[in-house]
Amino acid sequence: MLAKSAAAPWAPAIQDSYQARIEAAKAALGDRLVILGHHYQREEVYRHAHFSGDSLKLSRQAAATRADYIVFCGVHFMAEVADILSRPEQIVILPDLSAGCSMADMASLAKVERAWRELGEVLGNADEVLTPVTYINSAAELKAFCGRHGGLVCTSSNARRTLEWAFERRRKVLFFPDQHLGRNTGHGMGIPLDQMVVWDFDRPLGGLTPAQIEAARIILWKGFCSVHQMFRPEHIDRFLAQYPDARVISHPECSLEVCQKSHHVGSTEFIIRTIAESAPGTRWLVGTELNLVNRLHEQFKGEGKTVTFMSPTICMCSTMFRIDPRHFCDSLESLVEGRVQNRISVPGPVAEQARVALDRMLAL
Ligand code: 13P
Ligand code: SF4
Numbered sequence: 001m002l003a004k005s006a007a008a009p010w011a012p013a014i015q016d017s018y019q020a021r022i023e024a025a026k027a028a029l030g031d032r033l034v035i036l037g038h039h040y041q042r043e044e045v046y047r048h049a050h051f052s053g054d055s056l057k058l059s060r061q062a063a064a065t066r067a068d069y070i071v072f073c074g075v076h077f078m079a080e081v082a083d084i085l086s087r088p089e090q091i092v093i094l095p096d097l098s099a100g101c102s103m104a105d106m107a108s109l110a111k112v113e114r115a116w117r118e119l120g121e122v123l124g125n126a127d128e129v130l131t132p133v134t135y136i137n138s139a140a141e142l143k144a145f146c147g148r149h150g151g152l153v154c155t156s157s158n159a160r161r162t163l164e165w166a167f168e169r170r171r172k173v174l175f176f177p178d179q180h181l182g183r184n185t186g187h188g189m190g191i192p193l194d195q196m197v198v199w200d201f202d203r204p205l206g207g208l209t210p211a212q213i214e215a216a217r218i219i220l221w222k223g224f225c226s227v228h229q230m231f232r233p234e235h236i237d238r239f240l241a242q243y244p245d246a247r248v249i250s251h252p253e254c255s256l257e258v259c260q261k262s263h264h265v266g267s268t269e270f271i272i273r274t275i276a277e278s279a280p281g282t283r284w285l286v287g288t289e290l291n292l293v294n295r296l297h298e299q300f301k302g303e304g305k306t307v308t309f310m311s312p313t314i315c316m317c318s319t320m321f322r323i324d325p326r327h328f329c330d331s332l333e334s335l336v337e338g339r340v341q342n343r344i345s346v347p348g349p350v351a352e353q354a355r356v357a358l359d360r361m362l363a364l
Contacts, residue, residue, distance in 0.1 A: 015044065018325035022048055025332035033335070034067035036082065038074035039268040040289040040320045045073050045328050054269035055081075055136045056155040059358070062086055069093060069335055072344070073323050075101045079344040080140045084351045084358060092344045093335075095327040099319050101137050103253075106223035107177035109141045111201045115174065116149070119219065122210045123172070130219075131166035135159075135178045137225075140346045140354045142176070147356030154361060156252050156267035159185040161364045163218075172216065174199075177223030184252045184259045186218045193256075198222050228253035230315040231287040236261045239285045239308070249274055250287035250310070258287055258310075268292060280304045290316040 026033065026048060036058050037049025046052065051061045055078060062070060062082035070092045072079040079094040086092060112132075120126035132151035134142045143153050150169065154162035159181055166173045175182035179198055186196050195217040199206035206219070213219070231254050239246060249271050250262040259265045264274050268288060275284055275296055280303045286293045287310040297307040334341040346354065 015325065018329045019044065021329050022325065022332060025329065025336050028336045029069065029332065032068040033071065033332070034061075034065045034069070035071045035073060036061055036078075038078060038320065039272065039292045039295075040317045041073045041323060042291050042321060043295060044325050045323055046291075046295070048328070049073060054155065054157055054267040056157045056267070057269055058082070059085060059136070059155075060362070062092075063362070065090075069340075071095065071328075071331055071335075073328065075099045075104075075317075075319055076344070077101055077104050077137055077139065080346050080354075081136060081143075081358065083344050083346050084140065084143075084355050091340055093331050093340065093342050094323075094344050095331040095342060096322045096324070097342050099322040101319060103135075103177055103223050103225045104137045104139060107134075107138055107142055107201070107221055109139070109145060112142060112145055112174075112176060112221075115199055115201065115206060115219075115221075116145075118205050119174065119213060122205070122213045129170055130172045130174050131170045132174045132176075133162055133166055133182075134176055134357070135181055138177055140350050143354035143357045144350045145353075147353035147360075151357060152360035153354075153357045154181075156181060157270060158361065158364060159252065160188060162361060163189060165360070165364060167217075173218045174221075175218055176221030178225065178253055179220040179222055180224060180228070180255055180259075181252045182218055182220045183256050184254075184265065187256060191217050196220055225253040227289055227315050227317050228287070229255070230313065231255075231258050231310045233257040233261050235287075235310050235312065236285065239310075243283050246283040246285055247278065248285045248287070248310075251289075254287050262287065272296065275300060275305065275307065278305065282306075284308065285310055287311075289320070290314060291320075 035049045037046045037052045059081050063085040070082050079092050083092040116126050123129045132146045132149050134146050136153050136155045197212050197216040199219050200222045248262040249264040252265050283306045285308050293309045
């Protein structure tokens with residue numbers, strides 16, 4: 001059975017009026033506006049996006065658009081990337097400034113700098129031994145850290161290629177903030193699990209011994225996504241016991257155990273494409289965010305495909321959900337009135353160094 005999103009807290013008539021007002025503001029702004037929407041965005045907002053995509057696709061879109069205003073229906077780090085990659089005169093807006101990412105918040109510059117220093121004390125000069133790789137789900141100042149230290153950014157769709165790039169240059173990688181994406185990618189490259197250690201950022205030396213650090217190829221930050229940690233291997237076992245012909249597809253932010261039991265693992269864009277290309281009648285179990293899974297269910301039921309959410313409990317990206325029709329409508333209407341509300345602007349020096357790390361990724 002398909003789980004339902006949390007009910008919208010406003011009456012249908014108000015909901016409809018927001019939809020009409022959004023359309024009117026969008027029409028008034030014309031080609032001065034581009035709306036970018038991540039796949040986890042709720043339907044009432046997502047349907048208005050000029051371009052939708054995963055993090056990589058949206059970054060490329062932000063770099064390519066010529067619009068004056070980029071309204072980002074996603075989370076804070078995505079809007080920061082849009083600001084860094086767009087031209088200085090373009091304005092990036094996040095309709096609700098509290099739309100963050102709990103995983104991104106698990107790594108701060110102070111803690112990453114401390115890790116770098118402590119790792120250097122064990123390994124010698126960290127800049128000669130380690131490449132820092134940050135998942136795009138991180139603050140701009142961590143991307144800048146990677147830019148300064150010869151590292152780069154990765155997304156869920158190019159993590160393997162970025163790790164290969166990193167290992168072509170230095171012996172080891174410090175990967176933050178998502179341990180699961182790092183582990184899943186390293187495992188896929190054939191790196192043994194005991195050569196991927198977890199750095200507990202609240203403990204001296206990450207809770208590791210110098211010998212463990214010396215032996216490690218990838219040092220994984222102890223971060224995770226609160227949504228994707230809800231999916232468990234036993235959910236897959238139960239589903240396949242009931243539907244042995246079903247196909248399982250998961251996002252690489254899920255645990256290694258879940259990814260190993262899945263037939264396919266990839267970014268949100270990959271998940272959409274794989275289900276779209278599957279044969280009519282295919283039954284899917286999907287380990288990613290609820291709004292996307294519900295949309296896929298609606299989109300493909302006409303082809304006889306069944307798309308089921310992996311967790312028996314409702315888990316959705318609550319921060320992404322903060323971009324609601326009211327905040328979205330306010331952002332657009334204020335632009336029509338000539339006011340810029342909730343601008344995301346990354347300070348110059350941070351943006352410059354973060355861009356170095358983003359450009360290294362985009363060049364791959
Ligand atoms: P994608 O880049 O695969 O869309 O993932 C972004 C994200 O935040 C997943 O939790
Ligand atoms: Fe962050 Fe997880 Fe939400 Fe993705 S789903 S934006 S990683 S909290």
